[in-house]
Amino acid sequence: MEKVKVRLQPIVSRINLPTVLKTAVLPGDSKEALFIATQVGEIFYIRDGSLRTFLDIRPRIIKLGTSEAGVSGGGYDERGLLGLAFHPEFYYNGLFYLHYSVAGTQGPGALPESFSPNPCDPKTLNRRWINRETQYNHIDTVEEWILSLNGQPQKRRTLLNLRRPFFNHNGVNSLNFSPETGKLILTTGDGGAGYDPFNLSQNDIEIAGKIIEIDVAKNTFIQNPPIVTRFHELPVPIQETLTVIAKGVRNIPGISFQRYSNHYIKYAGNVGQDLVESIFSFVHYKPIPVTHLVHAYLMKYETDQEGFINFGWRGWEGIFPTSIIGGCSENSSLDEKIAAYYNEAIKTSVKRIQPLTSYFHKDQRPDKFGGTALTGVQAYMGNRISSLTGSVVFTDLARKEESRSPAKGVLAYTRIRTDCKLNDFSVIQTDYHFGSGSAYYVSLGTNLNQSTLYLGVYGSMKVTDFNQGTIFEIIP
Secondary structure, three states, X not given: OOOEEEEEEEEEEEEOOEEEEEEEOOOOOOOOEEEEEXXXXXXXXXXXXXXXXXXXXXXXXXXXXXOOOOOEOOOOOOXXXXXXXXXXXXXXXXXXXXXXXXXXXXXXXXXXXXXXXOOOOHHHHOOXXXXXXOOOOEEEEEEEEEEXXXXXXXXXXXXEEEEEOOOOOOOOOOEEEOOOOOOEEEEOOOOOOOOOOOOOOOOOOEOOOOEEEEOOOXXXXXXXXXXXXXXXXXXXXXXXXXEEEEEXXXXXXXXXEEEEOOXXXXXXXXXXOOOEEEEEEEOOOOOEEHHHHHHHHHHOOOOOXXXXXXXXXXXXXXXXXXXXXXXXXXXXXXXXXXXXOHHHXXXXXXXXXXXXXXXXXXXXXXXXXXXXXXXXXXXXXXXXXXXXXXXXXXXXXXXXXXXXXOOEOXXXXXXXXXXXXXXXXXXXXXXXXXXXXXXXXXXXXXXXXXXXXXXXXXXXXXXXXXXXXXXEEEEO
16 A cells, blocks of 8 residues: 655644534634544643634533542543534534443442453353442443533433443444434443453444444433433433444444545444454445334344344454464463354354454554554545545554563554455554654544644643643644
């Protein structure tokens, strides 16, 4: 693939960890403003070169940096303000949507110990999430807000309250509107802990591990919706607003849409476990109404899943059956890999879609890199960086090569092949010098017509290390 080099132009610095970067036109305004949501609960926007506060919900956000029941997680966290989306008619109706982890909802977690599946011990392969009302980590909420006439944002209604089993895999950039259906898309991770211990992602009745459409035009107002983990626990009026696009999701940095002729190509990344990070694409799909999933669950029959998207997790990690990596006792430089969920890999092998591209946690090729975690996927339709026009750009948190210090993220791109086979990818060279500090690439965003790309970089992996973020525009 063509070698591409870009410049990173700093726009704003010394902000907290950025989770969402996107533009919108404020009511009464004439041009797009860049909005930045931070994990700790701030939303800023940049207009005429100055940074302004749009909304600050820090008091509503769970105490970050603690993993289970107040125990310090060393500052690393995957909760917080994770999703921000503006209604397609935001300029006229002032509606926008938030997804965040709620203050004061810290629980003990769903398992008392760390989890790793053992292919020789069936008990570890068939765990169940029991006592869900007490054994959970935290509660996430999805809310609709409105910009009132005086310019102050106010919460309008709660769409969903979700109980989450572990602190991680809650998604990031998790709310986006579909230009195809006009519906709000919520991407939920599998709940965390690694290896999806309860196989929530393949279970149709579980909300975790899915891509969900919410019809916000159905103006369903329910005071204090129940806190749930499964679709059948939702009141019927809420069920009727939901359809499910995909399952088999591990963790996902949002969904991106690319206009092609009279169709939209959908891109979604799946963060890997041990081996590989994957980006999927699809055009045609057949979502399943949640009311159908609930009816099938209660009546104990299988729903028709023809045209339903399945990314294959937990049986598959991208292009590989899900493995367990162990040491080779005879040679410490080698690893052994055993298929943990062999039966599930077989079961989902023909039902899942293949990735558009995958990149590996270890890759010795000179023009590639060892990845850590996929943090952003965006279609680029601009002309300024002509060699990227029509491509899919993605970010990884940090190169994994041990010899590289300090840590530095990676920008790369791929394209759809006309024969629909797995495609290669190419690293995008950047000319910015970050100095002696770490530079984790934590978020990737775009403007409304996908002609400009924005990169969020943080100097630490700890959300409790404040004001170490810089937002860049990616330019030729």
